[in-house]
Amino acid sequence: DTGVSQDPRHKITKRGQNVTFRCDPISEHNRLYWYRQTLGQGPEFLTYFQNEAQLEKSRLLSDRFSAERPKGSFSTLEIQRTEQGDSAMYLCASSFSSTGTGAEKLFFGSGTQLSVL
Amino acid sequence: SQQGEEDPQALSIQEGENATMNCSYKTSINNLQWYRQNSGRGLVHLILIRSNEREKHSGRLRVTLDTSKKSSSLLITASRAADTASYFCATDVAGGTSYGKLTFGQGTILTVHP
Numbered sequence: 001d002t003g004v005s006q007d008p009r010h011k012i013t014k015r016g017q018n019v020t021f022r023c024d025p026i027s028e029h030n031r032l033y034w035y036r037q038t039l040g041q042g043p044e045f046l047t048y049f050q051n052e053a054q055l056e057k058s059r060l061l062s063d064r065f066s067a068e069r070p071k072g073s074f075s076t077l078e079i080q081r082t083e084q085g086d087s088a089m090y091l092c093a094s095s096f097s098s099t100g101t102g103a104e105k106l107f108f109g110s111g112t113q114l115s116v117l
Numbered sequence: 118s119q120q121g122e123e124d125p126q127a128l129s130i131q132e133g134e135n136a137t138m139n140c141s142y143k144t145s146i147n148n149l150q151w152y153r154q155n156s157g158r159g160l161v162h163l164i165l166i167r168s169n170e171r172e173k174h175s176g177r178l179r180v181t182l183d184t185s186k187k188s189s190s191l192l193i194t195a196s197r198a199a200d201t202a203s204y205f206c207a208t209d210v211a212g213g214t215s216y217g218k219l220t221f222g223q224g225t226i227l228t229v230h231p
Contacts, residue, residue, distance in 0.1 A: 004159075033218065033219075035221075040223075041223055041224075042121075042205050042207075042221035042222050042223045042224050043160065043205070043221045044221070045218050045219070045220060045221075048218055056218060091159055091160070093159075093160075103147070103148070103150075103209035103218055103219045104165075105150060105162040105165050106150075106152075106160070106162060106219060107162070108152075108159035108160045108161070109159050110158055110159045111158070111159050113157075
């Protein structure tokens with residue numbers, strides 16, 4: 001177990017292109033989270049999954065954003081028709097919760113830095 | 118929107134000194150957590166304190182929680198240059214439909230000079 005891994009580490013794209021990021025959580029973790037972080041700010045919640053079910057989506061997640069977690073394992077975050085305002089660090093995190101409620105400690109990946117030109 | 122607000126935004130100290138960071142939040146919580154982030158990296162969990170706890174220790178870290186004031190503090194004792202990082206508080210908001218997610222503050226940038 002090497003922790004949460006994210007791919008790619010860096011992505012440069014032109015405005016209007018689609019991009020997809022992948023996150024592989026810690027294998028026994030049932031929860032997976034996506035956050036977005038811009039320079040000088042704290043991470044902002046985007047969405048999270050419990051197993052394969054997407055339980056909550058932030059209003060920040062416009063219809064250009066879609067996240068999936070097939071079979072409750074890895075997850076992908078796709079951004080369609082990218083805009084310059086999408087430039088940010090996209091962080092994935094995972095955790096294990098046995099109670100079904102409450103947030104336990106999160107294990108973060110190193111993030112994917114997206115630059116939209 | 119950010120649930121927690123950290124104070125100060127930036128803190129600069131000498132090695133060996135103690136560093137105290139504060140976090141205020143707005144709504145009832147299940148727990149409050151502190152994370153550290155080195156530049157350009159992911160966040161690392163430091164400590165979790167539940168709403169029915171008032172103080173927790175972990176190594177050189179001491180966290181307090183005052184739910185009546187909706188505030189928390191993180192104390193790092195005998196700081197080292199390697200403690201230089203951004204520190205974030207994060208709250209697990211109680212009730213409603215927000216269970217299971219953490220809401221982060223804007224962070225405190227700590228610089229420890231050798």
